[in-house]
Amino acid sequence: MTGKLDLDPVLVARARELARRAGQPVVDLARSHTTVSVERAVLRLAGVTGADPDGIPWVNRLVDAVAADVGLGHGVAVPVFDALVREGSTDVTLLAQKAAAGSVRFTQPTGRAATAARSAARKAVGAGIRRIDRRRAERDRLVKRHGDPAQRPWIYLIVATGDIYEDIPQAQAAARAGADVIAVIRSTGQSLLDYVPEGATREGFAGTYATQENFRLMRAALDESSKEVGRYVRLTNYASGLCMPEMATLAGLERLDMMLNDSMYGILFRDINPVRTFVDQRFSRQVHARAGIIINTGEDNYLTTADAVDEAHTVTVSQLLNEFFAHEAGLADWQLGLGHAFEINPEVPESFRLELAHALLARELFPDAPLKWMPPTKHMTGDVFRGNLLDGFFNLAGALTGQGILLVGMMTEAVVTPWLSDRDIALQNVRYVLGAAGGLHEDFVPAPGGFIRRRANQVLGEALDLLDRIGEQTLLTAIAEGTFGIMKRPADRGKGLSGVAAHEADYCNPATDILEAAA
Amino acid sequence: MSVVQTGKQIVRPYGDTTGDGMVQVSFTLPVTHDKRAEGAAVQLANKMGIDPAMVVHAKPMGDGFTFFVVYGRVNHLVDLGAVQVVERDFALLSAKDVNTVIKQRLRRKLSVVGACIGTDAHTVGIDAILNVKGIAGEKGLEYYRELKVTNMGAQVSVPELVETARAEKADAVLVSQVVTQRDAHLHNTREMSAAFREAMPAGRRPLLIVGGPRFDETMTDELGVDRIFGRGTTPGEVASYLVHALITQRKAMA
Numbered sequence: 001m002t003g004k005l006d007l008d009p010v011l012v013a014r015a016r017e018l019a020r021r022a023g024q025p026v027v028d029l030a031r032s033h034t035t036v037s038v039e040r041a042v043l044r045l046a047g048v049t050g051a052d053p054d055g056i057p058w059v060n061r062l063v064d065a066v067a068a069d070v071g072l073g074h075g076v077a078v079p080v081f082d083a084l085v086r087e088g089s090t091d092v093t094l095l096a097q098k099a100a101a102g103s104v105r106f107t108q109p110t111g112r113a114a115t116a117a118r119s120a121a122r123k124a125v126g127a128g129i130r131r132i133d134r135r136r137a138e139r140d141r142l143v144k145r146h147g148d149p150a151q152r153p154w155i156y157l158i159v160a161t162g163d164i165y166e167d168i169p170q171a172q173a174a175a176r177a178g179a180d181v182i183a184v185i186r187s188t189g190q191s192l193l194d195y196v197p198e199g200a201t202r203e204g205f206a207g208t209y210a211t212q213e214n215f216r217l218m219r220a221a222l223d224e225s226s227k228e229v230g231r232y233v234r235l236t237n238y239a240s241g242l243c244m245p246e247m248a249t250l251a252g253l254e255r256l257d258m259m260l261n262d263s264m265y266g267i268l269f270r271d272i273n274p275v276r277t278f279v280d281q282r283f284s285r286q287v288h289a290r291a292g293i294i295i296n297t298g299e300d301n302y303l304t305t306a307d308a309v310d311e312a313h314t315v316t317v318s319q320l321l322n323e324f325f326a327h328e329a330g331l332a333d334w335q336l337g338l339g340h341a342f343e344i345n346p347e348v349p350e351s352f353r354l355e356l357a358h359a360l361l362a363r364e365l366f367p368d369a370p371l372k373w374m375p376p377t378k379h380m381t382g383d384v385f386r387g388n389l390l391d392g393f394f395n396l397a398g399a400l401t402g403q404g405i406l407l408v409g410m411m412t413e414a415v416v417t418p419w420l421s422d423r424d425i426a427l428q429n430v431r432y433v434l435g436a437a438g439g440l441h442e443d444f445v446p447a448p449g450g451f452i453r454r455r456a457n458q459v460l461g462e463a464l465d466l467l468d469r470i471g472e473q474t475l476l477t478a479i480a481e482g483t484f485g486i487m488k489r490p491a492d493r494g495k496g497l498s499g500v501a502a503h504e505a506d507y508c509n510p511a512t513d514i515l516e517a518a519a
Numbered sequence: 520m521s522v523v524q525t526g527k528q529i530v531r532p533y534g535d536t537t538g539d540g541m542v543q544v545s546f547t548l549p550v551t552h553d554k555r556a557e558g559a560a561v562q563l564a565n566k567m568g569i570d571p572a573m574v575v576h577a578k579p580m581g582d583g584f585t586f587f588v589v590y591g592r593v594n595h596l597v598d599l600g601a602v603q604v605v606e607r608d609f610a611l612l613s614a615k616d617v618n619t620v621i622k623q624r625l626r627r628k629l630s631v632v633g634a635c636i637g638t639d640a641h642t643v644g645i646d647a648i649l650n651v652k653g654i655a656g657e658k659g660l661e662y663y664r665e666l667k668v669t670n671m672g673a674q675v676s677v678p679e680l681v682e683t684a685r686a687e688k689a690d691a692v693l694v695s696q697v698v699t700q701r702d703a704h705l706h707n708t709r710e711m712s713a714a715f716r717e718a719m720p721a722g723r724r725p726l727l728i729v730g731g732p733r734f735d736e737t738m739t740d741e742l743g744v745d746r747i748f749g750r751g752t753t754p755g756e757v758a759s760y761l762v763h764a765l766i767t768q769r770k771a772m773a
Contacts, residue, residue, distance in 0.1 A: 173581040188698055192674055206698050269642070271672050304643060378643075382750070421547045424580045 004445050005357075005364050005456045011464060012365060018467035019320035022475045027328050029275060030282040034507065036194070036499035038283045039063050039076040041245035042511045044253075045128030046077070046121065048092045051198040058096035059246070060195045065099035069106040072501035075508045077125065079106040082117035092124065108506070118508055125510040129290065132252035136292040139232075139255055142223070146232040149180040151438055153373060153398055153406035155430055156236070160185035160417060162204035164214045168221045173420075175225040175233045177427050181258060181405065183236035184218060186210050191241025191270050192495060196250065206417065210237050210247060215254035234258055236296070239284045240266055242276070242496045248284035252291030258337065258405075259288060262298030263325045264318065268484055269301055273494035274476055285329030286515040295331065296405070297322040300341030300374035302484055308343040308378075312358050313462035314484050315340050319362060320467070321475070323369070330515070333368035337405050341374035342394040350451065352393055357455035359401040360446070364456075373398045375409025387411030388429060395433035402441040406430065527600035532593060540592040542569065547586050552579035560587040568593045605736040605747075607756070609763035614663055617758045621665035624766050631660060631761070632684045632725070633693040634671035637707040641697035642673045644730055648693065648754050659754045666758070677707075677714045684725055685718070690765050691726040693757070696734070704731055705742065712743030726764055728757070 040059040051057045066076040083104050084095050098104045109117055149155070157179035159170045164184075171182045187204030190197075200217060201209040208214060215237065222233045234257035239247040244261070251259050263281055266272035288295055299315040299322075306314065319338045326336050340362050344351045362371055375394045380387045391409035398406045408430055412422045446452035470478045482488035534541025544564070550556045557574050564572035569591035576588035612620070621629050633649045635642055647654035649670045651661045661668045669687050671680065684692050694711055696704035708729050715724050730748035739747055746760060 176581060189674060205701070205703060269673070271674075419547065420580060420584060421545070421586045424578075424586060 003364075005360060005453050006448065007361075007364055007457065007460060011460060015316075015320055015365075015460065015464055015467060016324070018464065018471055019317070019324045022467060022470045022478075023321055023324040023328070026278050026475050027282065027325070030279045032503050033275060033279045034072060034075060034501055034503060034509065035245070035276055035279050035496070036060075036063050036067070036072065037243050037280055038245045038509070039066075039072060040243075041249040041283065041287070042075070042077055042125060042509055043080065043092065043096075044246060044249050045511050046080075046092055046124040047128060048096055050093060052097075052100060055198060057195050057198060058093055058100070061100035062092075062096035065096075065104070066106045070108045071504075072499075073504040074108045074506055075503075077121035077510050078114060078117045078506075078508045079108055081121040081124070082107065082109040082113055085113070085116050085120055090124075114506075118510070121508070122510040122513070126514055128249075128253070129511065129514055132249075132287070132291045135252065135255040136290075139257065139292060142226065143232045146226045146230060149231050151434055153403045153434075154180040154234070154370075155427070156181040156183060156372075156405050156407045157423065157427070158183045158185055158407070158418070160204075160207040162187065162206070162208050163202040164200050164208055164217055165202060167208055168218060170420075171218060172221060172225045174423060174427075175222065175229055177424060178431060179233070179408070179427070180231065181234040181236055182218070182222060183258075183260075183407075184208050184210070184214070186238050191238070191266065191272075194242045194496065194499065196243050196246050210250075212250045212254060215250055215256055219255055236260070239288070239295075240298075241270060242266075242272060242280075242499070244277075244280040245283045245287070248287040248291075248293075251293060252287050256293060258294045258296055259284075260298065261285065261288060261295040262301075262339070263322050264479065264484060265298035265301060267479060267489045267494065269298075271489065271494050273497040273500065274479055274489055274491045276494070276496040276500050279500060281325065282329050283512065285326055285331055286512065288335065289330035289332070290515055290518065292335075294335045294337050294370060294405075295326065296337040296372045297339045299339040300343070300372075301339075303341050303343035304378050308341070308345070308358075309348060309354060312354075312459045313466055315358070316361065316365070316459060316463035317466050317470070318484060319366065320463070323366065330518075333366070334370065336366065336369035337372040338362065338366055338369050339372045339374060342376050342390075342397060342409075343374075343378050345379055346376075346390060352397070353451050354455060355393075355397050356400060356446070357452040358459060359397050359403065360452065361456040361459055363401050363403070365460075370404025372405045372407065373403035374407050375413075377409075377413050380411070380413035380415075382415050384411040384415070387413065388425065391426060392429050392433060395430050396437060396440075399433055399437050400440050400444045527598060530597050530599060531595075540594065541590065542593050543588065543590050544569070545586065545588045547580065547584055549584055551583050552577055552585040556585045557587075560585075560589060564589045564591055568595045570594060603737065609760055609767075611755060612759045612762060614658065614755070614758070617663055617762050618665040620762050620766055625665075628665055628667040629691070629761060629765065630667045630669075630687050630689050631691050631693060632669045632671065632680070632687050632689040633660075633695070634675035634680050634683075635673045635695050635697070636675050636677055636680060636711055637696070637698075637703060642695070644695035644697055644732075645670065645672075645693065648695070648730065648752070648757055654753065657753050657755055660758060662754075663758055666761075677711050680711065681714050681718045684715070689725040691728060691761055694727075694729045696729060696731040704729075704733060708742045708744060716743065726761070728760075730757075 040063050043059045048059045066079050157174045159167045185207035187207040187209045197209045197211050200213045226233045236258040239259040239261040266277045267274045299318045376390050388411040408426045410418045476491045480490040531540040532542045560574050561572050572591035578586045633645045650659045660666050727744040728746045732750040734747045736747045736749050
């Protein structure tokens with residue numbers, strides 16, 4: 001604790017303990033269930049690639065075929081590799097094609113056959129995880145060669161044209177103009193697709209489809225840019241929605257550097273079933289931990305639906321839960337880009353001081369996490385001049401409170417998808433503030449007993465009260481009752497529930513086994 | 520809805536003197552910054568009716584792009600008499616009055632079903648109107664005691680919406696559309712209104728209302744809906760309109 005807010009360490013420890021207590025039942029749930037997407041991710045690690053002529057990935061066809069024959073509860077790895085051993089083949093993609101044609105029957109083997117299948121599966125999945133390890137080592141090498149950005153926070157910029165070949169020059173231009181992290185926003189609606197599209201894509205709505213090939217193309221382009229600008233330019237995408245575990249896996253395989261990966265976002269904002277989300281999330285975080293990927297959590301989103309002053313404590317609670325889930329899955333503090341946002345109505349008196357109190361509270365509670373600082377969106381009115389001023393204050397708050405990752409705010413938020421000039425003006429704003437006041441966090445210590453300290457302590461107190469209440473019910477009930485972002489999401493509703501299965505006694509997931517053995 | 524026409528009245532943009540016609544614009548040209556680029560900016564401004572045009576700022580952006588800020592005098596005149604807009608043609612009621620009218624004259628709760636349809640995942644609009652929290656200090660429709668609100672959230676399919684409207688015996692259906700790429704908001708709205716026309720006979724159809732920042736409020740007939748609400752609409756306006764269209768006006772016509 002650096003002690004800029006005089007937080008009571010006993011209360012902070014209690015908050016973490018309450019978060020653990022609230023989160024543990026959800027972890028237990030995640031450990032005893034699997035989903036179609038977790039199983040598909042395992043198959044991707046085992047080497048299944050490509051899609052059928054209709055664009056449905058072979059992993060989907062294979063998981064569906066196995067589930068139809070023996071159900072999902074054993075895990076697909078053993079039945080798949082049992083069939084492969086019986087076929088005398090090692091080509092899992094070919095097996096998927098045969099399975100889709102109906103020429104393979106799956107069974108859950110026992111005895112010696114089970115042992116053989118298990119060992120073959122572990123070998124194949126192990127090879128996939130070693131590929132992720134190699135990509136991580138490659139990142140370490142490139143960061144060493146090109147260097148990290150000279151300043152903190154890292155400057156994070158979004159591109160989203162829908163066309164990967166249009167995104168690439170825009171991303172490269174952004175890197176030249178000072179962006180340290182490029183995020184490619186996904187096409188609207190991708191989160192609700194229960195498969196990952198294939199190949200390079202040139203059409204999307206308000207974003208570009210996340211596909212393995214698009215990941216590869218953009219990463220290669222940014223490797224060029226890194227060389228050119230003399231710093232390693234990071235790439236971000238989304239491990240969220242119904243295919244979260246597969247997205248994490250593909251990100252690891254293609255050396256993405258950051259992934260949006262919130263524990264509750266899909267539940268609250270996409271109406272994805274809570275159990276599905278928590279199971280998928282645990283697996284994807286285990287992959288991120290292994291791949292050296294920094295996750296970005298989505299607390300900023302609560303404040304776009306709920307009031308940023310009244311509900312500030314729900315952000316803190318969610319950050320604590322995200323931290324608990326992340327640590328449990330093996331992520332280190334440096335990988336926790338916990339989210340929060342500058343979303344207080346600027347008409348509220350002392351709104352900037354309130355923002356500073358909230359931002360500093362997050363900084364002090366999570367001193368070793370990079371923290372993702374999100375710009376104003378809700379109170380962007382279309383008045384681009386006022387918007388630019390508001391973004392300037394947002395940037396200043398980021399500098400004053402030592403944020404790790406700063407998403408560049410656009411004064412044309414809610415008006416148009418950013419133009420080239422909007423991005424240039426926004427980056428100029430960031431550069432000015434960081435250039436003029438980048439080190440101000442050293443000098444910024446709120447006065448003892450003053451407004452900022454009082455407010456931060458008040459929010460922490462409210463967070464503790466809420467965690468207490470969650471502890472009395474359960475996290476799933478709290479979500480069902482609309483505690484976060486005022487969305488009510490019961491555990492037996494929502495999209496993707498049919499893709500969830502409880503583990504059978506002989507459930508086998510070689511990926512989880514390997515990832516947990518390392519942790 | 521009434522399209523209001525006012526008498527002929529000519530105005531020009533105002534810089535600091537009546538009638539000076541001064542405007543400020545900014546734009547980007549895909550050319551490297553040099554003298555010729557600035558000349559090109561002046562030429563564009565002239566063609567836009569800005570003459571004389573002053574390029575007050577020109578800044579290179581990346582490879583081969585220049586950003587300009589131009590001030591100048593436009594020679595266009597605006598005839599206020601020829602402006603067509605949709606004026607509010609119903610009385611703005613308080614939440615209390617809305618409840619009272621529904622209670623006394625409808626004698627049951629008024630059922631409202633809301634959703635974002637298509638792939639649009641932006642619930643900010645529908646939530647601002649429906650959630651208790653509301654917007655800009657004004658409570659959303661869920662706060663109105665006499666309204667029964669069903670908020671279906673984001674990415675709802677049209678058949679799901681029609682089914683829910685039927686199940687909830689919806690008096691009104693509210694659809695929010697934020698994403699406008701490739702005119703998605705217009706296609707989605709037409710699909711929605713067509714589905715309701717097909718599924719229910721004229722007298723039994725709920726009132727169809729769409730809202731979003733990029734709609735043209737005069738396009739109701741083209742889109743097959745009863746009302747379009749644009750940017751900056753408040754829950755109170757929507758509630759007042761519901762009362763007007765479903766109770767006050769209907770009774771008046773009967």
